[in-house]
Amino acid sequence: MYILQCSDKSFYVGSCWDLPTRIDQHMVGMGSDYTSKRQPVVLVYMEDFDRREDAWEREKQVQGWSRAKRIALIEGRMGDLPHLSRSKSADNGQRGGPRSW
Numbered sequence: 875m876y877i878l879q880c881s882d883k884s885f886y887v888g889s890c891w892d893l894p895t896r897i898d899q900h901m902v903g904m905g906s907d908y909t910s911k912r913q914p915v916v917l918v919y920m921e922d923f924d925r926r927e928d929a930w931e932r933e934k935q936v937q938g939w940s941r942a943k944r945i946a947l948i949e950g951r952m953g954d955l956p957h958l959s960r961s962k963s964a965d966n967g968q969r970g971g972p973r974s975w
Contacts, residue, residue: 875929876917877919877920879915879918880912886900887936889926889929889933942958943959
């Protein structure tokens with residue numbers, strides 16, 4: 875599971891088998907429609923999983939988080955995560971894109 879920061883400062887949350895290849899795809903506009911319109915992108919966070927299903931579940935979980943909660947995860951502020959709930963004002967409509975394999 876990975877999080878990209880786009881040129882407009884929004885975040886894209888995805889998961890994949892081969893992260894370097896997937897990042898390259900995002901960088902040339904082939905990763906997703908969302909990131910292709912917000913170039914360049916920068917990898918700001920990643921987690922490794924042994925099972926594809928676990929990565930996908932984590933992707934969906936983080937996609938549902940507010941912007942503030944994603945930033946806490948990226949910054950390693952794990953103690954703040956339980957206190958940060960989804961809020962439209964905190965999220966500003968910036969959510970991760972579709973599932974990607």
